[in-house]
Amino acid sequence: MKYARIAVKNVLRNKFRTIMTVAGITFALIAFLAVRTVVTSWEGAVDYAAKDRLGTRHKVTFVMQLPRKYVDDIRNVPGVKAATWANWFGAKNPNNEKEFFANMAVDVPTFLEVYDEIKLDPDEIAAWKSNKRGAIIGDVLARKFGWKVGQKITLMGTIFPGDWEFEISGIYQATARSVDRSSLFFHWEYLNDSLRPEDKDHVGWVASRVDDPKKVPQIAKTIDKMFDERDTQTVTMSEKAMQQSFLGMFSTILKALNVVSVVILLIMMLIIGNTIAMGVRERTNEYGMMRAIGFQPGHIAGFVLGESAFVGLLGGAIGLGLGVMFVNFGIGAFLEENMGGMFPFFRVAPVTAMIAVGGAVVLGAVAGLLPATRAARLDVVQSIRKIG
Amino acid sequence: MSDTTTTADTKADSREEGVYRGTVEQKAIIRLVKVGRTYWRGKEKIEVLKDLDLTINEGAFEALMGPSGSGKSTLLNLIAGLDSPNAGTITVGGVDLTGMSDAQRARWRSNNVGFVFQTYNLLPVLTALQNVELPLLLTRLSASERKKRAQTALRIVGLEDRMSHYPRQLSGGQEQRVTIARAIVSDPKIIVADEPTGDLDRENANEILNLLERLNNEFKKTIVMVTHDPAAAERAHHQRHLDKGKLT
Numbered sequence: 001m002k003y004a005r006i007a008v009k010n011v012l013r014n015k016f017r018t019i020m021t022v023a024g025i026t027f028a029l030i031a032f033l034a035v036r037t038v039v040t041s042w043e044g045a046v047d048y049a050a051k052d053r054l055g056t057r058h059k060v061t062f063v064m065q066l067p068r069k070y071v072d073d074i075r076n077v078p079g080v081k082a083a084t085w086a087n088w089f090g091a092k093n094p095n096n097e098k099e100f101f102a103n104m105a106v107d108v109p110t111f112l113e114v115y116d117e118i119k120l121d122p123d124e125i126a127a128w129k130s131n132k133r134g135a136i137i138g139d140v141l142a143r144k145f146g147w148k149v150g151q152k153i154t155l156m157g158t159i160f161p162g163d164w165e166f167e168i169s170g171i172y173q174a175t176a177r178s179v180d181r182s183s184l185f186f187h188w189e190y191l192n193d194s195l196r197p198e199d200k201d202h203v204g205w206v207a208s209r210v211d212d213p214k215k216v217p218q219i220a221k222t223i224d225k226m227f228d229e230r231d232t233q234t235v236t237m238s239e240k241a242m243q244q245s246f247l248g249m250f251s252t253i254l255k256a257l258n259v260v261s262v263v264i265l266l267i268m269m270l271i272i273g274n275t276i277a278m279g280v281r282e283r284t285n286e287y288g289m290m291r292a293i294g295f296q297p298g299h300i301a302g303f304v305l306g307e308s309a310f311v312g313l314l315g316g317a318i319g320l321g322l323g324v325m326f327v328n329f330g331i332g333a334f335l336e337e338n339m340g341g342m343f344p345f346f347r348v349a350p351v352t353a354m355i356a357v358g359g360a361v362v363l364g365a366v367a368g369l370l371p372a373t374r375a376a377r378l379d380v381v382q383s384i385r386k387i388g
Numbered sequence: 389m390s391d392t393t394t395t396a397d398t399k400a401d402s403r404e405e406g407v408y409r410g411t412v413e414q415k416a417i418i419r420l421v422k423v424g425r426t427y428w429r430g431k432e433k434i435e436v437l438k439d440l441d442l443t444i445n446e447g448a449f450e451a452l453m454g455p456s457g458s459g460k461s462t463l464l465n466l467i468a469g470l471d472s473p474n475a476g477t478i479t480v481g482g483v484d485l486t487g488m489s490d491a492q493r494a495r496w497r498s499n500n501v502g503f504v505f506q507t508y509n510l511l512p513v514l515t516a517l518q519n520v521e522l523p524l525l526l527t528r529l530s531a532s533e534r535k536k537r538a539q540t541a542l543r544i545v546g547l548e549d550r551m552s553h554y555p556r557q558l559s560g561g562q563e564q565r566v567t568i569a570r571a572i573v574s575d576p577k578i579i580v581a582d583e584p585t586g587d588l589d590r591e592n593a594n595e596i597l598n599l600l601e602r603l604n605n606e607f608k609k610t611i612v613m614v615t616h617d618p619a620a621a622e623r624a625h626h627q628r629h630l631d632k633g634k635l636t
Contacts, residue, residue, distance in 0.1 A: 002525050002531070003525065005518075006511070006513075006514070009511075009513035009514065010513060012513070013512070013513050285507075285509060286509065286511055289503070289505065289509040290522070291494065292468075292470055292497065292503050293497065293498060293503055293522065293523045293570070294494050294495065294497045294498020294499075294523060294526050295494070295498075295526065296491055296494050296495075297490075297491075380470050380471075381465050381470055381471050384465070384470065384505070384582075
C-alpha cells in the first residue's frame with residue numbers, strides 16, 4: 001500500500017489528460033454495456049421461456065393456419081394438461097399508427113390456463129369472459145396509450161380490414177419475463193364470427209402445457225406424427241426452441257454485436273495505453289532518479305501498472321455508474337415498452353457489469369504492460385543524464 | 389574489509405589523490421584500481437576512463453573537476469554504483485561493486501549512497517516530506533518511523549516549516565535542500581553530488597555548500613561532488629581534476 005500513493009498521485013498529475021482518458025473509457029464502457037445488454041437481453045428472452053409450454057404451427061410457415069379441430073386432438077395427447085390457440089391480428093391504433101404493439105385473438109376460456117403468468121383481478125377476468133368485445137391489455141401498453149379499464153377503443157385492421165371496436169376489460173401484469181406487457185388479447189370468436197364461412201375455424205397456432213417438462217420433446221414428436229398423414233402438417237416445438245429459432249434469424253447480428261463489444265474494449269485499452277505511455281515518457285528522469293536511490297525495475301513496473309489499472313478502475317467505475325443509468329433507465333425503459341417481445345427485460349446483467357469493471361481494470365493493466373516494461377528497462381545512467 | 393591508509397601513504401600518491409588536511413590515520417572508503425570505462429557510439433569506441441586509480445578516505449569532502457567529456461560524471465556514477473566498469477575493480481565501504489548484479493547494486497545504493505542532482509529531481513506530486521520519505525519506502529520501517537526520520541532530515545536542512553509544501557511551492561535553493569534531506573534520510577555513508585549548485589544563484593549555492601560542509605563535519609558523511617564551479621570546489625577539502633579520462 002505504501003507504493004500505491006505514488007501510482008495514484010501520478011494518475012492525478014495531469015488532470016486534463018486524466019479527465020479526457022477517463023471520459024474516453026467511460027464512453028467506451030457505456031457503449032460496451034449497451035451492446036452487451038442487447039445481446040444478453042435478446043438471448044435472455046430464450047431463458048425466460050416457459051419450459052413446459054409447447055407451440056404447434058403450420059409446417060410450412062407461421063403465416064399459414066391450422067384447422068381449429070387440431071386443438072381438440074392435441075388436448076387428447078397423453079401428457080398435455082391444457083391447450084389454447086391464438087391468431088395474429090396485426091391491427092394498429094389509428095391515433096398512433098407508427099406505434100407497434102402485438103394484438104391477438106385468443107380463446108378466452110383456456111388462454112389463462114396455458115399462460116398463467118398473466119395476472120388479472122378476478123373481476124376483470126369475469127368481465128373479459130362475459131364481454132365478446134372485451135380485451136385485456138398489458139400495463140406497459142396501457143401506460144403508453146393512456147388506456148383505462150372500461151374505455152372503448154377502436155383498432156384499425158390490417159390483415160382483417162375494417163374498424164374493430166373493443167372495450168378494455170382489464171389491465172394485466174406479468175409474473176414472468178416471458179410475457180410481453182405491451183400486448184392486447186381479445187376474443188377469438190369476435191374475429192371468427194366476422195370471417196367468411198370458408199375462412200372460419202382456423203387458428204394461427206396452438207399453445208399447450210404439459211405435465212412434465214422432460215417429456216416436451218417426446219410430446220412434440222407425438223403431436224407432429226399425429227398430423228403427418230393429414231392435409232395440414234405441423235411443427236411442434238418448445239417455447240424455448242421457438243424463441244431460439246426466432247433468434248437464429250438474428251444470429252449474424254448477435255455475432256456482429258459480440259465482435260463490436262470486443263472492439264470497444266480494445267479501443268479502451270489503447271486509450272489507456274497511450275495515456276500511460278505519454279506519462280512514462282515524460283517521467284523518464286524521475287524513474288531514473290528512483291532507480292538511482294535504490295528502487296528496483298519491478299518497483300518501477302509496479303508503479304506504471306498500478307497507475308494504468310487505477311485509470312481503468314476509475315473509468316470503469318464511472319462508466320458503469322453512468323452506463324447502468326443510461327441502459328436501465330434510458331434505452332432499457334424505452335425498449336421494454338416498445339419492443340417488449342424482443343427485449344422483455346433490458347437491464348444490465350450483473351455479469352455484464354462485472355465484466356465491464358473487471359475488464360477495464362485488467363485491460364488497463366494490460367495496456368500498461370508495454371510502458372511498464374520500457375520504464376523498468378530504463379538505463380539508469382541514461383535516465384540520470386536526462387536530468388541535466 | 390576497509391582499507392587503511394596513513395597520511396604518508398596519501399602523500400605518496402599525492403600526484404593522483406592530492407594531499408589531505410591533518411595527519412591523523414584515515415580509512416579508505418572508496419578505492420578504484422585500474423578502472424576503465426568504455427562506451428560505444430555505433431562502431432566508434434569511446435574510452436571515457438582508462439587505468440584509473442583512486443582512493444578516497446572516509447569523511448573526505450572531494451571535488452571532481454574537469455572539462456565537459458572528461459569523465460567526471462562517469463567516475464561519479466561508478467563510485468555510486470550506478471554503472472559498472474569494463475576493467476578494474478571498485479571497492480566502496482569494503483564492498484566490491486564490480487561483480488554485483490544490477491539488483492544487488494540497487495539494494496546497495498539504497499543503504500549506502502545518497503544522491504544530490506543538479507536539477508533536484510523531486511517528484512512534483514509529493515510534498516517535501518513525502519519526497520524525503522521516498523528512499524525509506526524500500527525499508528521495513530513503519531509509516532510513523534518513516535515520517536519521523538523524514539521530519540528529522542528536513543529539520544537538519546532547515547526546512548521544518550516547509551514539510552507539507554510541494555516542489556512547485558519551493559524556491560530552487562529550498563528544492564535542493566529537500567534533495568539533500570532525501571539523500572541523508574537513510575543515513576548513507578557516502579553522498580554523491582553532481583553539480584549541486586549548477587542551477588542556483590550565488591547566495592543559494594553558498595547555502596547548499598554550507599549544508600554539505602555541515603554534513604561532512606558534523607555527520608561525518610563522505611562527499612564526492614562533481615562541479616564546474618571553482619568557488620564550489622574551493623569548499624571541498626580536496627580537488628581532483630580529470631582530463632580525457634585521467635586524473636591530473
